[in-house]
Amino acid sequence: METQISIPVATRQFLELADFLKAQGDARDPVLAVQDAIDYWLDNASWKPELLRQAQPSNLGYQWKGLFLPDSTEVRMQYKGDWYYAKVKGDKLIYEGEPITPSRLANTVTGTSRNAWRDLWIKRPADAEWLLADDCRAASEQG
Template sequence: MFATVSVNVAPATLLALMDRMRETGSPADPAEAVDAAIRHWLATSASVPPAEPRGYQWKTLFLPEGTWLRMAYRNDHEYAIVEGDHIMYKGRAVSPNQFASAFADSVRNAWQDISIRMPGEKNWKRASLRRRELARAAADAPPCSVASPPATPAAPAARADLTKSTATIQPLTPSVPRNTGPGQGWTEPERRKYRFRLEDVAFE
């Protein structure tokens, strides 16, 4: 027997569950059906990839969904909020400059005039200050350098083979000089009229 704890369920949800069980003829207890539904949700939600964060990209500053923007002008304040990928002000999507200029009815520097409160924060911070903090953090980050791999020393066996092969190399032995003395028939009369033998000239 497993211990159980109570979970608050909206009355409408519980009634809809009991109506569905009555329609399908399920003999299970409503508490068992709720437990099975929770286990089914846990099993299916684990395979669903997390959704990409949504928000508005203001130059280098990303404003996640739910971020509030506050514009101060002449002791008055006006607010806009990031919904999805847009900044919404009075029911229409605007840029930060459009939000600041629409409220002040003049050309304004949105970075200096708009303060931002991101989701989970309690305090407002000027947009220009957030941008400087982001730039400072990027400048202080260590550079990402790719180190070259160290040179691999030659293996001892390879060095030994190289030394052995170098030691066994012997200089080439000079060939025996060719015999250029007069051969058989050189003293014949028809040969004595030439100063050089043809084979001596060809191999000089």
């Protein structure tokens, strides 16, 4: 007897598959359809590059003076009760779809000249909570 493992699939997605199979007149058990999909992927991924997700190098990120912000780092600022968010994508800090510097982000949000180190909060991929940029800078200078 072949052993099996369970792979988590969102209930919504599994039900969509079951509905799709029914609508197509396919009487297969959705579990078997998932197994067939895995077999198809294994048979085709080596010659269909669009089936493979390219792993991004871990050295991507934005260098903000002495502080490195890894790819996927989130940056936020609160101003007049609202939060404004930017994100590091690759080697750029992106705000509203456009590259921006941290200083320009703080100044754009407020319409005045601000100290980004004291106004921006950072959450790197490994961080459990948001940290003030100035605190991140001080920690990176210490070690």
